[in-house]
Amino acid sequence: MSGNTFGKNFTVTTAGESHGVGLMAIVDGVPPNIAISEADLQIDLDRRKPGTSKFATQRREDDIVEIISGVFEGKTTGTPIGLLIRNTNQKSKDYSDIKDTFRPNHADYTYTMKYGFRDYRGGGRSSARETAMRVASGAIAKKFLFERLGVQIRGYVTQIGNIKAKEVPEHEIDWEFVNSNPFFCADKDILPAFERLITECREQGTSVGAKLTVLATGVPVGLGEPIFDRLDADIAHAMMSINAVKGVEIGDGMAVTEQFGHLSQDELSSNGFLANHSGGILGGISSGQTIKVSMALKPTSSITTAGQSIDIYGNTVQMLTKGRHDPCVGVRATPIAEAMMAMVLADHYLRHRGQNADVVPPIAPIE
């Protein structure tokens, strides 16, 4: 498969660049008879949309999605669902001076070396713009998972720069609060500190990194196809495929390095697990516990301070990107990470059910 298709049974194929005519996606393998409307998709697109908050990018994008196929009388038909978003708000002139130069820390150099040239208007296909289609497609997966299985997928930001939000226990998270503040943050007290940091970055023309977590609850036991398509492996693939992600953790993540085996087991009782160090995945298969995934996103590459680079003739240049940019992509990545989680879980549910629908386990699931 070429690299623009995600999944094996529930597949998402996307196309589209930042400054082209628009973005497209084809979502295939969606079970029939799921209620889906453009409004369902628009909710998550709006959560991702820059310009909704003064702390995100100043660029305004209108992500109005149109369903082209695969839905009849409000229900999925089982045939492929086509989605279209037309680009409406790109100012080409913002980018014309970078035609022959490689912006540092962008994909300009690597795309040009791979393909011989690139669409230099913005990032082209490497721009974060393509994530709009991930979110729209992921919304279909989310709807299916929730409607059929009661799975909920929700993310929140845990850290911006060196400012760490307080750890809120899963059952205490106020999701309405998370989704009504511009940082998708669960810690009510940390917001002023986040705001100050972001504002400083914008004023100084720089950017900062962030860390976020996605939780999936209600996931049935048994999803995952060892040994290569383990559920955690596919989740890691999904998250690392998001622009700016440089680290992915499942459960306790990197902290397992310092743990001792006898203190970090997820012991079982007939009433459920007694701990969840594993983040809901054991042996590459979902255990029924909450799936917890965290990821670190690097600072935006498009900043307005100068950086050194070269042009396509080999000359050294100082790069200064103009235009409106996002000081922290972490503020927008949350719905994207949720969408990727949904795609992975939907795909794995179909794969597992296909092979194992006849299975009758010896006991009832303990979660």
Add this chain to the structure above:
Amino acid sequence: MSGNTFGKNFTVTTAGESHGVGLMAIVDGVPPNIAISEADLQIDLDRRKPGTSKFATQRREDDIVEIISGVFEGKTTGTPIGLLIRNTNQKSKDYSDIKDTFRPNHADYTYTMKYGFRDYRGGGRSSARETAMRVASGAIAKKFLFERLGVQIRGYVTQIGNIKAKEVPEHEIDWEFVNSNPFFCADKDILPAFERLITECREQGTSVGAKLTVLATGVPVGLGEPIFDRLDADIAHAMMSINAVKGVEIGDGMAVTEQFGHLSQDELSSNGFLANHSGGILGGISSGQTIKVSMALKPTSSITTAGQSIDIYGNTVQMLTKGRHDPCVGVRATPIAEAMMAMVLADHYLRHRGQNADVVPPIAPIE
């Protein structure tokens, strides 16, 4: 694809359990005319083999690999390469008392719920035994990458428990030392501390986590298939598919959270990049710089201290695994991680070359 095939063009399909007849692999899509012998594969299998060092597991496994097909007069033919390792050293009686119980932190519960029952002799397919075939198959990928491109893939352990090795700059690493000490460690001074910690863990019947890094040098620019099969995404998938891995980092990894954009760019000059925060991958495509991947492995689940669990009838039981176990899987995971890196790079090289062999970039690669 089912979950036991890795890759799209250069594919590795494996089978085999800890206590079955043996392990198999079929490596498909290997370019022809690469010199390959069983000796080439045995080198890395021996690096992985427990029993080579008193600090790893006490269990002895004989991983003698046989090439069944795909090699003629010492060269790959382009047809699929079949590999076979017969199991010789499993004592079934070590496991008979766990037939009806779910060992905590193992995949016993999830496999049983997924498939209805499991091969209870050891971990069956979930056992780390299957990694022998990853290593044998990865050795073929390594040979191809080195012979045709000069790519070298080498790993080393950076931390065991809370004991951190000193950071050795890439060009100063003594690889002969790394591959001659039982910890694949680059820091000569830390070995006694590692030894003490491992010995304590074994004596106390527990285990500890570890962290390791894999470097790939000489990787040509242009590998990776955005947006979903970005090179970093496929590497994350590969590493997270290894038993016990719970976190994967590319380049600066989780540390990017606290970085500022203007201080962490990989600026370009005509003589090369001026930094490598990105770990050799920009926009999901290799930049020509050293690819750096780190991962955290959790403590072994098979420990000899007691843990609570349930049996298949729902009764609470105390689990005490007998037998010989590994206090730190990190000691053995290094060649496995190298093998996975090799598989990903070989696959991506074929994919990139297939689409872009005609491309003439505007400048020569700067690395």
Add this chain to the structure above:
Amino acid sequence: MSGNTFGKNFTVTTAGESHGVGLMAIVDGVPPNIAISEADLQIDLDRRKPGTSKFATQRREDDIVEIISGVFEGKTTGTPIGLLIRNTNQKSKDYSDIKDTFRPNHADYTYTMKYGFRDYRGGGRSSARETAMRVASGAIAKKFLFERLGVQIRGYVTQIGNIKAKEVPEHEIDWEFVNSNPFFCADKDILPAFERLITECREQGTSVGAKLTVLATGVPVGLGEPIFDRLDADIAHAMMSINAVKGVEIGDGMAVTEQFGHLSQDELSSNGFLANHSGGILGGISSGQTIKVSMALKPTSSITTAGQSIDIYGNTVQMLTKGRHDPCVGVRATPIAEAMMAMVLADHYLRHRGQNADVVPPIAPIE
């Protein structure tokens, strides 16, 4: 992969129904720097379009294709190419009386049993309308193959009903004639007989089958991935996936049944092959000779004579489809079969080049 993606490296993913908003395709893995425009695609779409000739369907469809992404300054960028055709000419009222019935020989019954219900406005996804996107996508593959390799793919109709065109030797075919008569026929003398038969069928409200052949010349030796993805196997898959195709032949096809080995060999000389019984494919790999594929298409299922069927309540009904229909889909399938051939060859070229670009064979190709 779900069923709406074709290919492994050069992939085509389509969506869209006869009466939905429109049709979409995403073509991924296209090598960069190929000159492509909407006009290139429109040529083949117009060849497929009903209404161009009075012998095809009376239904008019406007297949105006729009390129949404993947092309910059007239050249492919290597990023996925999105295509869109909006439906403009469906009269829903033609179909409302078949809402609850299964038209005989259509996919109504099978789609309804598979998905639980169907989009009853026309054939929905099962309608031949989706072939417009195959043609548009295939035009991109054709462009690439011709521009880079000099491959030409051309089809012609050899039989309609029991009227067989004269066999014209390959080098004598007048392709301008083929593409200017409404039957894509190479035999100038047979046209009146074709016209009479088609007119009779329309007047009688029935339909008739047809047979066509596609030739691919200039195909380099070496394409095909035995043993399962042999070139002939993938071509058979591609052609049998076209609505109404019920038989596929390579080279001498079904006639090989009665051949003797010593009389039907493709003997070799240093100037080339002495025969081409194999149709250009030996051992599943292209030999450099002309690839010859033939296929039989069944009579259209949408006819205006009555047929018996049942409705979704189990009642027997007499079906009489109204509206404007095509008495012979063979008249339109020729550009579709060319498009499928192009997709297969483009995909296999990338796969072969990816693995074998370094190969230096012992002799020059003999064709």
Add this chain to the structure above:
Amino acid sequence: MSGNTFGKNFTVTTAGESHGVGLMAIVDGVPPNIAISEADLQIDLDRRKPGTSKFATQRREDDIVEIISGVFEGKTTGTPIGLLIRNTNQKSKDYSDIKDTFRPNHADYTYTMKYGFRDYRGGGRSSARETAMRVASGAIAKKFLFERLGVQIRGYVTQIGNIKAKEVPEHEIDWEFVNSNPFFCADKDILPAFERLITECREQGTSVGAKLTVLATGVPVGLGEPIFDRLDADIAHAMMSINAVKGVEIGDGMAVTEQFGHLSQDELSSNGFLANHSGGILGGISSGQTIKVSMALKPTSSITTAGQSIDIYGNTVQMLTKGRHDPCVGVRATPIAEAMMAMVLADHYLRHRGQNADVVPPIAPIE
């Protein structure tokens, strides 16, 4: 995927050449808890084995299969099943004089041009020997389909050379007779004519083609993934991938060319279909009717009459293959075609069930 993996959810990956150490297969995605033993596989291997009858090849092969993994206490575990057959009966010296020549109508030329060289001992990977693994793997699929769904897959030869067997109606076929005569023939009267023709061919050192049919009964409605992975398309792919197959037909096959629509419909009644022109597949999806597939196989390429060819230096040579060969591969292809049908149906059953297990159609299936 590389070309040696068949299927998407129920996958078969094979390796092995005619004169290498052995043959291997890994069958992945097999549902758990199916009773499987080496004896189950050996039945079909013996049906395929040359030397069982004096009318097939004189070469004796011992196809003794060993199950290496994926089966525990006689039941499939859901983990990948590894199969191994060691080659025991190849006489290398039969082939040494063809080291530098390309046998006409074999894959010698195409393999050499694709890979640069070939394993010249027999056909290597292009030899029909690899079909042993298809048969062994297909037996697993057959077992699953029969045990869970009651599907039966049975083939029979309908023509050898110009000698056509009488058409026996499906319900009248004596399958015991079919499987006890050396031609897998259903027509008791034709056997002497078949015997004479085969004997003549052997005496004259030539070979002859054949035609066979495979029937699958009890297939549930709904299998097939339009528009590209239609069930008929995947069946065509499967059959055309068998050495020597040059034509594939579904249902009425090539005969549809001459049919009229109003006379060849598969009309529906509440008691079932009234005809089966479509061969059990409508719109690319199984209808519940018997699936009927026919295929034509060309005469064996390995014959003992002379043919012209060239060597790797470009010199013209006369080729005379010595050794023991098969005058009609059709005599052996029947179990291979059954195996391929089984693989396709198993794969599609898992894919369909994965997506559509929740579907409740408006009526009960009518077959």
